[in-house]
Amino acid sequence: MITTTPNWIADITMEELERNPYPYYERLRAEAPLAYVPALGCHVASTKEMCRHIAGANDGDFEGVIAPAGRRTFGEPAVLDANGKQHDELRAMVDPGLQPSEVDRYVDGLARPIARHYLEQFDDDGHADLVAQYCEPVSVRSLGDLMGLRSVSSDKLREWFRKLNVSFTNAGVDDDGDFANPEGFVPGDEAKAEIREVLDPLLDEWTVEPDDSALSHWLHDGMPEGQVRDRETLYPNVFVYLLGAMQEPGHAMASTIAGLSTRPDQLERVIDDPSLIRRAITEAVRWTSPIWSATARRSTKDMTIGGVELPAGSVVMMSYGSANHDENDHDDPSRYDLDRTPVPNLAFGAGKHACAGTYFATEVVRIGLEELFEAIPNLERDTAHETDYWGWGFRSPLELHATWEV
Template identity: 25%
Template sequence: MSVIELGEYGADFTANPYPYYAKLRASGPVHEVRMPDGFQFWLVVGHEEGRAALADPRLAKSPSVIGIRPPEEDVIGVHLLGADAPDHTRLRRLVAGVFTGRRTESLRPRIERLTHELADAMEPAGRADLVDAYAFPVPITVICELLGIPAADRDSFRHWSNELVAPADENSLLGAMEGLGGYLDALIEDKRAAGPADDLLSGLIAARAEDGDRLSGPELRAMAYLLLIAGHETTVNLVSNTVRNLLTHPEELAALRADPELLDGAIEESLRYDGPVETSTFRFTREPVVLGGTEIPAGQSVLVGIGALDRDPARFPDPDRFDIRRDTRGHLAFGHGIHYCLGAPLARLEGRIALRTLLDRFPRLELDPEGDPWEWVPGLLIRGVRHLPVRW
């Protein structure tokens, strides 16, 4: 099997990777690929094989199994996405006790109020960049309020987050990690000194398992880091991608406007069709692993192509059709296995409320023909556009 050079696909691959994934899938569900910088890894593009890989304990999340210690561990610490059992089990148990369904549902009135406040600010102009004016402020406000982070610091978080998910280079990535890590250390110390409070970070500081176990300082920093980045960056693109998908499929938008009961279907189909996470984070083979008839040797890096999996015609018939009435059960936008997204209920809640408010308040919402061309988020991790010009 020859190595696939992803760099040869060019900018069109970033704008629309799905035809390329389909071409790869036609010749097999697993491929060895190479990035323009020379980095090689194995890419899984078949739904059945990808779902199996996401839950396979032979595919570790910690790069220590192949002798690598990433800079992130020294600056931020080990968080859930980089931990394996039993460490992952322990960390998830501690955070799950604080990040509850009841806490998530209690945020509904605040999210509803916030979306209407943002719509009020947008309305007089008649046009806006939906990302800056709406899709970004909703989740960053929610996660910062949930964690107890002051409003004045949110612009800094956006800069750090942009560099962390799509860094310009290694120095900018390390700088963003150091900036955010230092900020979180200071915030945690302030909250320790202030004592018990109702925010999530204070809850994590106080969280204690039945055996007395609790999160250490580095673990608290790493957990707050993960919740901040994963807790808003993906939801920004869930909202903007769903709006973009609806505006580019006017018949589906008309169906949703005619029947608001299709709202959940629109969210789930957007997650399947063009979700905010294009690929998983890396996994590493502890031993040789056979996926889809292909043997991946021990010590290799593996990436599961979430976007590719959810366009597999073996799982979803006519997968390139955006259909908000589709049965989307089995999509993998939030992952699978022990690393299934802890914040999925919050992301869905924010997505539903943000979309409902937007459609109710702007019945003539459309793409702005005078807006700049879409600028896609670079890299393989996040799927979305930097800006989405709309008008009403």
């Protein structure tokens, strides 16, 4: 049973959501905080209260699940789609290297040389597209090296996450509930085949000679002596990380620069006082959440929430990007404001399935911005170019053109 859907919600298209989801979610927050959206084939939670209620439920009412397009992209068992003992085991595989104390041990030596390397490529030019030339390369190279993919070029890593993103966000369904665009999964399938071709020899090496890379640890840690984890357990989670974890820092960094660029006085303050960078990042991921609407929960029994009937098995998409614009928490939420009263946001999720790499991602962004602002303290937005955003599942500036005097 699907709760009756108002006509305006039924008319929402995937193209409109990818281009600019904010007007639709503003109306959802006001009129239908939990609503069935036919274009997505699932319910959507759009307010902070509703997202927290569903994501944080711990009484067995909801379980973690990937929306159908995500399951088609990643396969099983993916950490986002696991529950109970299986989820605990997968988190025990990926979490240790991402704990703050562990990240503090290695992140500066990992990310700072990478940031400096990419800055050297363009800091004498006086102009750059910071998304393509800095934010994304620093992000993918940092995670790629952490995972043990040093032999894979940054351009190839960016290609992989873009292709996986096309597949993951290919969520549109037809009236029968089938994927409206099956061809939309082809890029993701191509990327996964390439990833397996590259990783299989590396996994062979790490099986015999473990090293300190994350994937080597995934193979060995917690396993009985002489055994390694099955690759079919590893690969779905490799795909998760090569999409979500690879784009998060780069897109958060780009959104921080873009947000500050709308407030030149605040950009100048942050450049002059690097201690403000963490606060600038926090506001940026609230303002434009990198993971905008990419996680979901599934009801385990029939229930009614906010007057909406949810039959057992109903999928609810958690729209954290919408929740972070909740008017109950923020005045003028669409405005970037470094001086906004800090309120905990949902940029990295909530509950047991909250992002494991929150601290790592934030530290990579911090280091990247520290290096950028130190090297180019007179950075300004290039007003000859518009800053266009794209994405409903993952959202960020497509390009971010900047200029400076050399």
